Structure formats: structure tokens, C-alpha cells
Amino acid sequence: MDELIILPAGRDGRDADRAFEAILAEIVSGVLPAGVKLNEPDLSRRHGVKRGPLREAIRRLQGRNLITYTPNVGARIIKHSADDILQMYEVREALESMAARLCAEHLTDHEIEELRAAASEGPFPEGLRPPELETHKSFHQQLVARCGNEMIARVLDESFYQLLRLWRSNHPWLRHSDEHSRTDHVRIAEAIAYRDGDSAELLMHNHIRRLRLILADRVRKGGFTS
Incomplete structure (x- = not known):
């Protein structure tokens, strides 16, 4: 993978898109677990793509910080x-x-009504097909994208949230229950609808802090394995 691969428009480009979406879905769902080495011949066979499009897909995933590449490894x-x-x-x-x-x-x-709808939907709907995994925007992502602060949006970008999904697939405890998340999200959206910035900020802070403290406690007790 040391050489630069530039794919022409057309079928190879579409195959790279398809491979990217399929491998992304396998990473986020945990089918390809953290730390596993990619078997390119197997991926090529399973997803029906040639070497060039497959490697382009892998490069894109590397750009999303979901894959690491070591020369000769x-x-x-x-x-x-x-x-x-x-x-x-x-x-x-x-x-x-x-x-x-x-x-x-x-x-x-x-925009508030759209955010309310996302809050009621839940954190990450089950059963999304690969292209939907790439385009679905969670309540948190929509909130960040709409906040009007470009620096926050650049830090908390799509790659950031895909990493969160990857961690959750490997550590299911690293998330609230769907109902707990939905309840918190609805309360945050309601505070935003009432233009109550103090409450919206506090509710979001507490929502994320609970998970951070669970993680910190596991690390302290030696109960976390990456």
C-alpha cells in the first residue's frame, strides 16, 4: 500500500465506494474487531472488488482514523x-x-423541531444498511453541526463519532441504554426549545459525564481491556 492509487471515474470509483461502505459497517458493528489485521484477499473476495478499489477504500478508512497501516506489516x-x-x-x-x-x-x-425529532429517534437506530451507516447523523452529531461554532464542529467531526461507534461495538457498557439515552436527549432538546442555555448545557454535561465516570471507574479498578 505504499504506492499512490488514483482511481478513474466509473466502475472502479463505485467499487471503492461500495468497499468503503461495507468495511465501515463491519468495523462499526464489530465484525472486524479492534486490532485485527485486514486480510486483503479475503476482503476482495467477500466484497467482490479488485485490489485497486479495495486499497482506495482502506486509505479512506485510514483517513477516518479507523485503520492504521505499518509498512511491511x-x-x-x-x-x-x-x-x-x-x-x-x-x-x-x-x-x-x-x-x-x-x-x-x-x-x-x-431547526429545533428537527433536533427534537432526532432526540426522539434514539441514539443509533438498529438495522441501518452500510450507506445509511455513513450518512446517519445521531442527535449528538446534529446538535454539534447546528451549534454555529465551526471550531467545535471540526473537532467533533464524522471521524470522531465513528470512533465512538467503534468503541461501543467493542465495549457495549460504554453507552447508556437506548431508553436512558432517548430520555436524556429529549430533555436536552426541550431545554433548547425553551431557549434555556444554562439547562441545556448542564443536561448535556451530566449526560456525557456519567459515561466518563463509568469508564474512569473501570480503568481505576483494572477492569478495562482495550
């Missing part, structure tokens, strides 16, 4: 330490809380 699904994950939850706790406040201050009534 190959590509692996990324594996993070407990400290890596804990630090990213600290970032979420700070930035998503501010994003919630900004949404309460800036969103239009129409």
Missing part, C-alpha cells in the same frame, strides 16, 4: 488505550455541553 483496525478513550470523553463533555448552549441561543424554530 499491513493494515489493522485501530486499537485505542483506555486513556485515549477517556480523553475523548473529556473533550465531548466540554464541547458538546457548549454546543447545547449555543443551540439554545441560535437555532431557528424549524
Whole structure:
């Protein structure tokens, strides 16, 4: 994978898109677990793509920080330490809380209704097909995207949230129950609808902080394995 691969428009480009979507779905769902080495012949056979499109798909996933590549060793699904994950939850706790406040201050009534709909939907609907995995935007992602602060949106981008999905597939306890998440999301959306920035910020802070403390407790007790 050392050489630069530039695919022409047409079938090879479509095959690269298809391989990217399929492998992304396998990573996020845990079919390809963290740390596993990618078997290119097997992936090529299973997804019906040639070497060039497959390697282009792998490069895209590497750009999303979902895959690491070591010369003469190959590509692996990324594996993070407990400290890596804990630090990213600290970032979420700070930035998503501010994003919630900004949404309460800036969103239009129409945008608030869309955010309410996302809150009622739940954290990450089951049964999404591969292209939908790529395009689905969770309540948290929509809130960040709409907050009006480009610096927050650049830090908490699509790659950031895909890493969260990857960790959750490997550590199911690293999330609230669907009903718990939905309840929290609805309360945050309601605070935003009432233009109550203080409450929106506090509710989001507490929502993420609970998971951060669960993770920190597991790390402290030695009960976390990456």
C-alpha cells in the first residue's frame, strides 16, 4: 500500500465506494474487531472488488482514523488505550455541553423541531444498511453541526463519532441504554426549545459525564481491556 492509487471515474470509483461502505459497517458493528489485521484477499473476495478499489477504500478508512497501516506489516483496525478513550470523553463533555448552549441561543424554530425529532429517534437506530451507516447523523452529531461554532464542529467531526461507534461495538457498557439515552436527549432538546442555555448545557454535561465516570471507574479498578 505504499504506492499512490488514483482511481478513474466509473466502475472502479463505485467499487471503492461500495468497499468503503461495507468495511465501515463491519468495523462499526464489530465484525472486524479492534486490532485485527485486514486480510486483503479475503476482503476482495467477500466484497467482490479488485485490489485497486479495495486499497482506495482502506486509505479512506485510514483517513477516518479507523485503520492504521505499518509498512511491511499491513493494515489493522485501530486499537485505542483506555486513556485515549477517556480523553475523548473529556473533550465531548466540554464541547458538546457548549454546543447545547449555543443551540439554545441560535437555532431557528424549524431547526429545533428537527433536533427534537432526532432526540426522539434514539441514539443509533438498529438495522441501518452500510450507506445509511455513513450518512446517519445521531442527535449528538446534529446538535454539534447546528451549534454555529465551526471550531467545535471540526473537532467533533464524522471521524470522531465513528470512533465512538467503534468503541461501543467493542465495549457495549460504554453507552447508556437506548431508553436512558432517548430520555436524556429529549430533555436536552426541550431545554433548547425553551431557549434555556444554562439547562441545556448542564443536561448535556451530566449526560456525557456519567459515561466518563463509568469508564474512569473501570480503568481505576483494572477492569478495562482495550
